[in-house]
Amino acid sequence: MRTDGELTTDTDTTAHWSLVVPLKPLVLAKSRLAPAVGGVPRSRLALAFAQDTVAAVLACPAVRDVAVVTDDPVAAAKLAAQGARIVPDLPGAGLNAALAHGAEAVRERRPDAPVAALNADLPALRPLELARVLGYATGFPRAFLADRAGIGTTLLTAAPGIELRPGFGGPSRRRHSASGAVEIPLDGVDSVRQDVDTPDDLTAALALGAGSRTTAVLAADARAARG
Structure with missing residues (x-):
């Protein structure tokens, strides 16, 4: 079970950010996790990841609102x-x-909002770590945070009046850097970097302390497997 410890920062965490979280149809999600999750339907796990991510975002003191871009009716309702x-x-x-x-x-709705794009598969996300990242990003027109592997991106920000210009997918760390976005160099924000695409990623997220919905789905599967 995740516990959010005290985390201090000297950056402003006023709740003014709008976050955009993309979520593909659940039946298409997380195909690479299949060998690691036993009998858990990948759609249930992808939904749990998204729910834990959104819960943490909404609890972040720097965030005013979150928009989830999805056409999946089940995920949309939840x-x-x-x-x-x-x-x-x-x-x-x-x-x-x-x-x-x-x-x-x-x-x-909010023409002057600073906007951040955030992955939907951050089940160990801690609100105060996200606040630190957004606080740092406030000082730049565009900024991004690399994922744990150092290849992709988990978060991209744009200041008020600045186009987001997302370039996620594959080696997006290099792509976002080449586009002029500033890389966020913070240590101690592992939960914001730890997206989950592979079995190793899932192990790392669970070690950090995944949110309640992810742990509940995995625990239910473990109980079913024991009969």
Whole structure:
């Protein structure tokens, strides 16, 4: 069970950020996790990851609101019940188009909002670590946080009036750096870096302390396996 310890920062954590979280249809999610999760349907695990991610985002003192871009009706209902705004994926053209669309939807309501795109598979996310990252990003037009592997990106930010220009997928750390975004160099924010695509990622997230929905899904499967 995750516990969020005290974490201090000298950056401003005023609740003014809008976060955009993309979520593909659950039946298509997390195919690489299949060998590691026994009888757990991947769709249930992907939903649990997203629910834990959104819960932590909404508990972050730097965040004002969160928009989830998805066309999955089950995920939309569950995440809306948690307090997320659901934005249909009208472009239907993949991850980065969905994120750009979500950022535009956020700014239709809050034109001066700083916006951040965040992965939906951060089940160990800690609100105060996210606040530290966003506090650091406040000083730059665009900034990003590399994932634990140092290849991808888990978070990309854009200041008010600045286009998000997402380039997620594959070696996105290099892509975002090349686009002019500043890399966030903070230590001690492992929960914001730890996305889950592979069995090793899941092990690392559980070691950090995954959220209640992820642990509940895995515990139920373990009980079923024991008969």
